[in-house]
Amino acid sequence: MTYLLKTHRFLPLLFGLLLLVGPVSAQNETADDPTAESVIEGDPVDSAADSATEPAPAGDVAAGEGDPALGAALWKENVCGSCHAANMASDMTGPALGGVEARWAGEPREHLYRWIQNSQRLIGSGESQRALALWSEWAPTVMSNYTNLNGSDIEHLLAYIDGIYTGSYNPAGQTIGPAVAEEADETDNTWLFIVLGGVLLVLSLILARVTSNLQYMVEAGEGAAPARRTLAQILTSKGMIAFVLFLVVVIGGYTTVNHAIDLGRQQDYQPEQPIKFSHELHAGIQKIECQYCHDGARRSKHSVIPAVNTCMNCHRAINYGSQYGTAEISKIFAAVGWDPLEGAYIENYDQMSNEQALGIYRKWIENRNYNEGVDVDDLEELIDEQVEGIYGALTNEYTGDNRVPGPIEWTRIHNLPDHAYFNHAQHVTVGKLKCQNCHGPVEEMEVVYQYSPLSMGWCINCHRETEVQFQDNEYYNSYERYHEEIQEGTRNAVTVEDVGGLNCQRCHY
Template identity: 40%
Template sequence: MMHNRPSAKKVIFSLLLATVFSFGTAVQAQDGKALFTANCASCHNPVKDATGPALKGAEARWGDKAKLHAWVRNSQAVIASGDKYANDLFAKWGRVAMTSFPSLSDEEIDAIFKYVEAYAPPVVAKPEGGEAKESGDNSLLFGILTLVLAVVALILLQVNSNLRKLADDKDGIPASEPVPFYRNKAYIALVVIVLFIVGGIFTVNGAINLGRSKDYQPEQPIYYSHKVHAGINQINCLYCHGGAQESKHAGIPSLNVCMNCHMAINEYNGEQLFTEDGKEVNGTAEIQKLYKYAGFDPAVSKQWDPSKAKPIEWVKIHNLPDHVYFNHAQHVTAGKVQCQTCHGEIQNMGEVKQFTDLSMGWCINCHRETKVQFVENKFYSIYEKFHDEIKQKKRDGVTVEEIGGTECQKCHY
């Protein structure tokens, strides 16, 4: 029976290798989506215009993959080369410079556009029960199938051992009784190792995500739609969040800011509103909730008395640890960072959710890849060496990292 163990080990090793390879293939298939989400989603949508143009069909519009790669890595260099399409695109989108991604390889850029070309908007149906159907993740199904195949393989190995014993008995070859798989030390060791690896992965991922709130979307006391205000009605973010331009905190708008408009606007006549789970929202009723907090009754008086107001108890969504320093003005005013970079396509959100995990790694990667608006920005006038190198064409820009954006004391104090 001893001569069967090498073949059994080979079968087990082959099965493990195939499983690992299948997981590796699945990860590679997700690379395009992951790269798009990490680098492009804050400004682009695959199928509709956002802060930047829709990316679907971009390869066909450019007509030259090499130029498209160059544009992604450094759009200003392509514009400076005199390329007509690049200059037309730059002019069409308000002459706002696209963020450069010099670290992306040709394969990664191709993976992004492959994902974009294959992208189809998710279909969200509203069933009779009022709950939306969402497309699910098949990871659980694949995991169950892998487990079933592993069990079948163990059973087949045990059957093979029993059949070989029967054949040896028939030929008169002495053989010991086959060891049941639940007592086989090799099988037990294999199961322990697999459980240790899987448990370790879940433990590490769980520990890494402690305190993070990506996709956190609480129900607010009033249904406030950023899509209606910032998207359809084009209200500037800084009108409500003026602190983002001049202070550390963006700030939550006071009732006075809301009532500047809603003393006159007491009915909602826009497109139908729905919550994330598909429930219909009465926009006019939500305005009445605002009036209740403000202590305002337009049927009694057209003038609002702020002394009768009480604060709206908004639920905080974005929250950084106490040991992390983040300054909105530093990013918005000095760095010229768009709100969508950290908050996602806020102009298309009904109920606001946290767009990214706001982790240290996410911030560091942004600082390493993002080029600040260095030229004609008085905040960076002290960096004479970099200004001279730009004038001498020795560099085409300056990243946040190069001006100390990855130093520990900049964010931790």
């Protein structure tokens, strides 16, 4: 009887704690499960799946009133650049998007919304002549469905497309697609987990105290003379220490795995390089083909960093930059040992001391800038600054490289883990992908940054959605069944997934 009375004193507190934890957990589960409300109200769960094929709501942004900055974020979030050219003027996997509003002007604006949300549904309805014409031109390439976008989202996207195409929107110096607009609306449940953790901690202490009292009463009933354990003794007991150690191992393992997953995946990582090389100038303005410099991309696993000799193919003649004058080009000359005053490579340059090498380029910088009309009073300061820049760019105290003559140590931006296999030639030569599919609009980048997340999920989604260039491609001649199905009309396209692109061994050999 005494045993039961003492035990019952703790039951109201335990019951109250369980009531507190129960509603919070139920509320969280309901919020996380989009079908929970339908199930409670008696609607079939399948209705959620069925509604996914319906066009999204129109939204409250008027036609032509979209925000290009929000459109840039949506462009990046939905990976539109994997199929459409970033300049909006060139065809890629999908058509050029510049002027899309004008091309759809002959039909209700709703048709353009429906096309973006679910193109095949609009084609099947037969309501849009523009949709049928596009399908006739681009079949069997199927546009991905974006039923998550409402009319407002589409207006923002159209504003961004038009801004890039006409040049009216130019986020100079900004990363394309900065913070995603929806991120601000995401619910942060950190506080909830902290509260639940605190509740569970209190509950565990109460249960430990209950267990201690029960043990005391059992021993007292057996005629022993037990001593009550204090809270300090409970907290320092073997069981509590084992639990804390277990918690440390779990949290440490979770943190380690998360950091390991993120290794090399610094999206938007944009380090400074030893030489201020502008891709916007070279690939954008000058229209130099990516594979002219990164020639390994079409024939090997790596795209390779171009050798300085590749730079010299042009810079023997171009020795004064439009933006930096002699400052950056002199670094190239100093790395390879080119004497721009003599127009020839320097003999035994690799055996020269830093002082001898820098003396040659000091003289060159002085002559070239004097001829460009630099004020004599400013010339000495300019020479010292550029010579120091050459030394700083071509030496590295952290790696022990203290020699000016030698290779340029570029800072790596994209770095996949060793257990992930990626072959550039497979994607560029066989898959016919543009560099921009993964690296983004490099031709618009003054300083290159990591455009894509490079996560496993990102790669898998691409393999699921990307159609291979199957026709007239000798690499796929062995897939006879797929060729027959295409000829018979039972298959419209072949994705990377169809040819084994999701096999684990393809990427984790």
